[in-house]
Amino acid sequence: GQNIDQPTEMTATEGAIVQINCTYQTSGFNGLFWYQQHAGEAPTFLSYNVLDGLEEKGRFSSFLSRSKGYSYLLLKELQMKDSASYLCAVHTGGGNKLTFGTGTQLKVEL
Amino acid sequence: GAVVSQHPSRVICKSGTSVKIECRSLDFQATTMFWYRQFPKKSLMLMATSNEGSKATYEQGVEKDKFLINHASLTLSTLTVTSAHPEDSSFYICSARETATNEKLFFGSGTQLSVL
Numbered sequence: 001g002q003n004i005d006q007p008t009e010m011t012a013t014e015g016a017i018v019q020i021n022c023t024y025q026t027s028g029f030n031g032l033f034w035y036q037q038h039a040g041e042a043p044t045f046l047s048y049n050v051l052d053g054l055e056e057k058g059r060f061s062s063f064l065s066r067s068k069g070y071s072y073l074l075l076k077e078l079q080m081k082d083s084a085s086y087l088c089a090v091h092t093g094g095g096n097k098l099t100f101g102t103g104t105q106l107k108v109e110l
Numbered sequence: 111g112a113v114v115s116q117h118p119s120r121v122i123c124k125s126g127t128s129v130k131i132e133c134r135s136l137d138f139q140a141t142t143m144f145w146y147r148q149f150p151k152k153s154l155m156l157m158a159t160s161n162e163g164s165k166a167t168y169e170q171g172v173e174k175d176k177f178l179i180n181h182a183s184l185t186l187s188t189l190t191v192t193s194a195h196p197e198d199s200s201f202y203i204c205s206a207r208e209t210a211t212n213e214k215l216f217f218g219s220g221t222q223l224s225v226l
Contacts, residue, residue, distance in 0.1 A: 105151070
């Protein structure tokens with residue numbers, strides 16, 4: 001079966017850095033996605049990791065360790081608009097099938 | 111980036127009626143589209159994979175006669191919730207893979223279905 005774990009909620013301060021972890025145990029692995037979702041809206045793509053290491057894209061970075069079944073999303077210089085749910089999704093098998101974690105609800109405070 | 115249009119964004123219907131949700135890829139061709147549902151504060155659960163020109167592949171526990179999927183063209187997939195009941199109330203989201211790439215999935219804006 002597929003098992004993807006993320007913390008349910010996190011709170012951070014505006015301007016700070018926050019790291020959202022994701023661990024996974026899946027049958028097969030092609031890559032790992034991070035999506036941002038605001039309430040009532042569709043998810044938006046943030047990053048895609050296939051190889052081990054850190055991918056940096058502006059204020060957002062994503063890290064992957066395939067041997068450990070572990071990824072994290074790093075958000076720097078937090079802004080209030082970053083308050084959202086962050087979904088970790090693992091791409092398994094063919095056909096771009098994604099299995100989503102339960103999401104981490106991030107609240108950014110002043 | 112690629113755009114996926116989903117319509118309607120919100121629908122309220124009486125129990126027993128059928129509701130059709132459309133998902134269109136506006137500027138790319140999508141041989142495969144995916145339908146998800148999401149309950150409040152929960153993650154997306156894949157319901158089915160829609161393949162252009164062939165039958166959809168449903169995930170375990172999803173009733174194919176209840177959730178009819180049609181993918182008649184490379185830019186359009188529809189999900190019909192037949193004889194809707196209050197327990198079908200949920201947020202339904204489609205996504206499409208751009209045929210030319212093998213990475214990103216692009217999501218529609220979602221449909222909030224409320225069955226009274």
